[in-house]
Amino acid sequence: MGGGAGVSLHGRFRVATDNTIFAMPETALGLFPDVGASYFLSRLPGFYWEYVGLSGARLDGAEMLACGLATHFVPSNRLLLLEESLKKVDTSNPVVVCSTIDQFTQQPSLKENSSLNRLEIINKCFSKRTVEEIISTLEQVASGLADEWVAATIQYLKKASPTSLKISLRSIREGRTQTVGECLHREYRMVCHVMRGDFSPDFFEGCRAILVDKDKNPMWMPPRLEQVHDEAVEEYFSRIDDPEWEDLNLPARCSNGRIIESML
Incomplete structure (x- = not known):
């Protein structure tokens, strides 16, 4: 979940099991799906990416495999055998590993109540331009x-941070045409x-309500979707004019495998 997904989902091989649970629940915390989530979520089929990113949906191993978040499904009781076999091959050759x-x-098999069995509804609702339209269509x-x-989906969206929902939707949609480096x-x-809390204190309020006091009753600011204007959303994507908050500087990998530094 969250940061754990960021550590694992950018790998070449992503093995899910019958015990696996995946979720990006950041909108309930006043944050947004980060750690490159706008890259890997935006590659999901149809508009399933918006659904998973906005609703904090929990997916099991079978669902992860079906939508492409996982590359393999291995029963949990065979993981030790898999580990021993990988040790024996002693190579990083992707063909051999695979x-x-x-x-x-x-x-x-997918469970009967899997969200993937509702792709028609998801595509109809989460293809809408705005969060308000998504919720309205779900209500219809x-x-x-x-x-x-x-x-349950409507209830989650209405309880999540309005600001988080709006910046998350834009972030995931921008990610569809960007590289993983650009997304990061x-x-x-x-x-x-x-x-910095430049435009909303929602992340601190979400941490208070969910992680500290655990009253599960965050007081979002602003409290309603219609109060989160496009101009405010735009600010989250702007560069910070402060030398103490520099842009992320990622290394670029050359074709021969050497690493060189470059500013994105």
């Missing part, structure tokens, strides 16, 4: 369909603005 993992993989669906999943660079700017 072949070794393949020997332990299974093709899991809910009015004619008794589905606990739809109701942009997300770092956004995190700096969040940590």
Whole structure:
């Protein structure tokens, strides 16, 4: 979850199991899906990326494999055997590694209540231009369909930070046309603005309500989506004019594998 996903999901091989749970629940905390999430979420099928990023949805191992977040599914009781086999091959050759993992993989079935079985609804609702339109369309669906999943999704979105929802939606949509380096660079700017509290104190309030006091009743500022204007969202993507808050400086990898420093 969160930072743990950032550590693992940029790898070549991503092995999920029957015990795996994935989520990016940052909008409930007053943050946004970072650690390169705007890159790997924006590569999901259809508009599933907006759904996962905005709603904090929890996916199991089978769902991760089906949507492409995982490359392999290995039953948890075979992980030690897989580990021993990888030690024996003693190589970083991706073809050999992949072949070794393949020997332990299974093709899991999606649960009946999986969100991936609702892609038609997700694509209809989360393809809308704004968060307000997404919620409105979900409510229209809910009015004619008794589905606990739809109701739970609406409830989560209405309880999440309005500011976080809006900057998250834009971030994920920008990520679809950017490299992972560009996404990390942009997300770092956004995190700096969040940590400085330049435009909203929601991250500190979310930490208080969810992690410290645990009353689960954050008082967002501003409290409503319509009060988060486009101009305020735009500010989160701007460079900070302060020498103590420099832009992220990532190394670039040359074709021969050597690392050189370059400013994105």
